[in-house]
Amino acid sequence: MIVGASGFLGRAFAEAFAHRGADLLCTARDAGKARAEAGWPQTHTHWISADLAEVPPASFWMEHLRPGDIVVNAAGILRERRAGDFEAIHHLGPAQLFDACVQAGAALVIQVSALGATPAAPGGYHRSKGAADRHLRQCRVASAIVQPSLVWGDEGASAGLFATLAVMPMLLLPGGGHQWLQPVHLHDVVAGVLALAEARPVGSRTIAFVGPEPVSLRTYLADLRRQLGYAHQAWVLPLPERLFRLGATLAGRWKGSFLDPETAGMLLQGNAAPAADLQAWLGRAPRSHRAFVPAHGVQALRRAAWLQWMLPLLRWSVALVWIWTFVVSIGLYPRGQSLALLARVGASGLWAELLLDGAALFDLALGIGTIALPAAWRSRVLWPLQLALIAFYTAAITWAMPEFWLHPFGPLSKNLPMCAAIALLWAMEPSTRRGTHAPPEPP
Structure with missing residues (x-):
């Protein structure tokens, strides 16, 4: 079962499992639309509509779960459309799902959380994710809580944002861009989840899904810029934190904006973690951020970033x-x-x-x-x-x-x-x- 299979990560998980011949039960807010837009053969895929914002009860999930199922919760939002969405979609909804997994006898629950998620985190995004993680650890079901850093994928919103920043000749970055990040490639996130599903580990574990090494924001953008074919670095000017937060507040009034006070706080906080656990599950080192952009995709990504x-x-x-x-x-x-x-x-x-x-x-x-x-x-x-x-x-x-x-x-x-x-x-x-x-x- 892939919960949130119409999202960026959920769609990638579902496609990878489908190519391995798995029988899939996928959920989305609009199952009909998600099925029509799915990019993999639908022969062994069944869709149901489920909106975690409505907090479906455990009884709803019990109608669809079977003993021995592997459940991947990839549902999530970066910004709230209405107050309480973080708590419902990241915590209360998944908690009902996890309780149903215990009752149904699921073989493994893979919870896609976020690096830095704890119940005491300063931001609502990480706090709600952390609350769900804590609930799952207390459930009598095998579980793996994967906590990705920034995920780079060709169609990802964050990848588009950072590529756009990378092509600009001059940047205003909060604090000069010295916040630590550890971006990870989508292919490594998918490979890690597949490895967990195949191994079906017992107990509960938390795994940081991160790239091989931490990198500052300004260095990350400079490395992306080189991959996009630019020989000279952009001019980086420091932006005072107060001005950055004020700009984030103003940008947050636009529903289509990636930036708001919540995401601004995430960026200022930064995050990094050891990559050893993910490397062990992959059987190799994760892809470096210096190799995120393949040579055949440089022109298309550069054009898209400028546009x-x-x-x-x-x-x-x-x-x-x-x-x-x-x-x-x-x-x-x-x-x-x-x-x-x-x-x-x-x-x-x-x-x-x-x-x-x-x-x-x-x-x-x-x-x-x-x-x-x-x-x-x-x-x-x-x-x-x-x-x-x-x-x-x-x-x-x-x-x-x-x-x-x-x-x-x-x-x-x-x-x-x-x-x-x-x-x-x-x-x-x-x-x-x-x-x-x-x-x-x-x-």
Whole structure:
């Protein structure tokens, strides 16, 4: 049984077990969607919907467990969507699952915890994980509590974040980036869990799943940068901890942000542990962070890392163009000259006044929409509308005032890169990339 099989780690575990021919029972909040998105043959896989945030009772799990089952709990969240989610998803829900495993006679429970998880940890993420770990140790069932450090995987959110930071030419890092980390590769985490499942150890043990050696945050980013093909290191400037925490608080107001006060505290705390236990289970040393990026994946990862932070910057730039156009049209540019330009395209009098004010307000709406609308609405309405409007403006001015094409400041020729930028933003929207109509996402 893989609990949380639609998540980053759970999906990797399920796929690995499936390729070994195991009979799988996978859980996800939306089992139908998870099954459709699964990347392995579904012949021996059964799905059920289960949301640990609702704390399913032990009786629910008893309906699905059989004696001798191996249960892997990979469910988890990095940020709470509502108060109490950490406690429910990381502690109370798993505790009911573990109690059911005892009653059903499970052969082994593998709990995917986190390095630094204890019931007395300062942050809710580690504290709730630690409480579940303690509950499992007290259960009369064989168990292995694996505590990964940062997990690097090609599709992982943390890998994307650190790759994005690595390509930047200048970095502001809290404390200069001297926090200790011990990142571990996804393949080693999966191999370790497979080894535990095959061995079926008795008793209870806690194993740190970490890379071969600790590394500071700034060194980790510098090593990733070299793997991505950059010969020169980025400039690293120290950021005071108070400013970093304030920035994390502001970033936390955006639901799509990786950073919030909780994750900021994790980063400032740092964590490291001996790698001997994982090495023993793997029968080899874990992969070094210096070899995380394979040669064949360098270009794709570097491109994705640049797009990760350039696309939001590009979107804000496009938004500011529309907003600034409103500001200039509504008052900064002499109104008489604006009306004179409209007269050259056939608009005059009250009609010209209304057209000027209406166009300015429409530009403002486009700018605000570029920032505030969810991805689905941007893809379906906003981007094609902006391209159509620019095409109309360009055609009208070309017809009435063709000399603007020869203007040294290029008021018309600059529409070409503007359209290219909008087209790129449209092409890179999440719903467009997946080829499906995705639900609206936060801006």
